[in-house]
Amino acid sequence: MALKLSFYGGAGKVTGSNFLVEGARGKVLVDCGIEQGADFAVAEVYGPFPYDVTAIDALIITHAHLDHVGRIPKLVKDGFRGKIYMTPPTKDLAELILRDSVNILRQDASRKHLPPLYEEQDVDAAFALIETLDYHVEKEIAPGLSAYLRNTGHILGSASVRITDEEGTTVALTGDLGNSPSPLLPDWEPVRDADALVMESVYGDRLHPPQSERVAKLRDALKRAVARGGTILIPAFSLERTQLMLYELSNFFAAKELPEIPVFLDSPLAIRVTALYEKWGPTYFKPETEDEMKREGSIFEFPFLTQTLSREESMTIEKVPGQKIIIAGAGMSHGGRIGHWETKYLPDPSTTLFMVGYQAPGTPGRRMMEGASHVRLAGNDVAIKAKIEILEGWSAHADRDELLKFAEAALADKRPKVIFTALGEPSAERFLAQRIHDYLGARAVVPDYGQTWEITKDSVKKVREA
Ligand SMILES: [Zn+2]
Known part of the structure; x- marks a missing residue:
């Protein structure tokens, strides 16, 4: 009796999270994300899933980012009829994210001369299958397999998943791990009970500046931008980063650290997500922030x-x-309304553009971060004369030392026989695996797409190559 773990996405890649866990009688998918970035592999997004979709009993979702939920409607369209589990805030957020993605994916598909990946009715069909599962509740989600969620402090509702079979063999997958401490979310919870652990490694080879400095640096950069006199553009991820920016701006203004300049939140998705942060904050934020909201x-x-x-x-x-x-x-x-404002304001040297998050290779953001003088934005070739302020430390991901701390905590009691480093660029996955091996003396493996591993209480071994 053993668990089998297969890597069908997020191996050697930051996006497209998709893992299959098989027990003796049941099959569970963890995440069903979409690959993002300009150079995604069309076959991996549009092609058939590399397993029999109709034989899967359940899907469990770590969090509402598109690279973890983006192919759920396709899975349902392709015949999946099991239940889909996620935390209550993730359910609300995922609905917004998926409905928003329908249009984006349709436009993207037509540019590539492909049919839309899915339509509105496929999102409806997917939502009929969702059942919420809160943190810290053990639930049988497939024959012989139960799931347990813990907070990862990454975005509202984010969770790590532990799957346990009838003999007590466990595999845990982190989804994305937060850059704790966050002013909003609780810190990530350690996972100390896995026979095998799959860890994210987006920042496996990089450090963030200390949290204490990031707010001061944002304040200073805003003051410089105010002094420059032009428009201040903040392309922000609608989910979490926007709410963090609003929270900090609101603190700066309340403390009179910035003059009262008008602020526009010009993103329908971010506006709706912020409303959900207001809704769930009083019960899912860290205790001191919950109190602040109640007050x-x-x-x-x-x-x-x-x-x-x-x-x-x-x-x-x-x-x-x-x-x-x-x-x-x-x-x-790479889309949304920011392109319009960037086209209008980036050729003006008095403008300041803030970069506050991960910029995937191939995106306009990455090219601007790397100092390109011209970038294609919203269909226009735009000269970049604006000041670019790159603010680090605002990532919603743990950095390389935090990831190592997570691995160390995971190894404290019941040592996982192996830690897989996934969901990162290959160099980051290798770097983290090397450090887990060198500093913690543990077995760490960088899995390849398509590999299957067999996990028992005594051993973890590869049983199928990619
Ligand atoms: Zn994420």
Whole structure:
């Protein structure tokens, strides 16, 4: 009797999370994400899943980012009829993210002369299968397999998953691990009871500056941008980063550390996500922030913040005279409303563009971060004359030392026989695996796409090559 773990996404790649766990009688998928970035492999996104979709009993989701949920509607369209489990906030967030993605994917597909990956009705069909599973509740989700979720402090509702078979053999997958401590979310919880552990490794080879410095650096960069006099653009990921930015801005304004410049939240998705942060914050944030919300009401709003939900409202922003801050998606400048503002303001040297997150290879954001003088944005060739402020430490991911700390905690009691490093660029996965081996004396493996490993209480071995 053994568990089998197969890597069908997120091996050697940051995005496209998809893992199959098989017991003696049941089969469970963990995450069903989409590969993102300009150079994604079309066959891996559009092609058939590399397993019999109809034979899967359940899908369990770690968190609502598109690279972890983006192919759920396709899975259902392809015949999956099991239940889909996720935390209550993840369910709400995933619905927004998936509905938002329908249009984006349709446009993307038509540019590549492909049919849409899925349509609105496939999202509806997927939502009919969702059942919520809260943190710290053991639940049988497939014949002979139970699941248990723990907080990972990555985004609202994010979880690691532990799957246990009837004999007590366990495999745990982290999903994405947060950059704890966050001002909003609880710290990641250690996983000390896995026979095999799959860890994310986005920042497996990089360090973030200390948390204590990141707020001061944001404040200083904002002051410089205010002094430069032009528009301040913050391409922000709608989920988590935008809410963190609003929270910090609201603190700066309350403390009178910045002049009262109008701030526009110009992203329908980010506006809706922020409303869900308001809804779930009082029960899913860290205790001191929950108290702050119960005391003060909204922690994301301030008097001169305008949310521009409709296209018409958005178009009024440029008529507002004087300096302004515009927060808009997408976070890597690869879509959404930010492209319009970047096209308009980046050729102006008084503009400041803030970069506050991971920029995937091939995205406009990555090219601007690397100092490109011209970038293609929203269909235009745009000269980049603006000041680019790269602010590190705002990532929602643990850095290389935090990841090592997570691995160390995982090894404290019941030592996993192996730690797999996944969901990173290959160099980051290798670097983290090497450090786990060198510093912690543990077996660490960089899995390949398509590999299957067999996990028992005594051993973990590869049983199928890619
Ligand atoms: Zn994530």
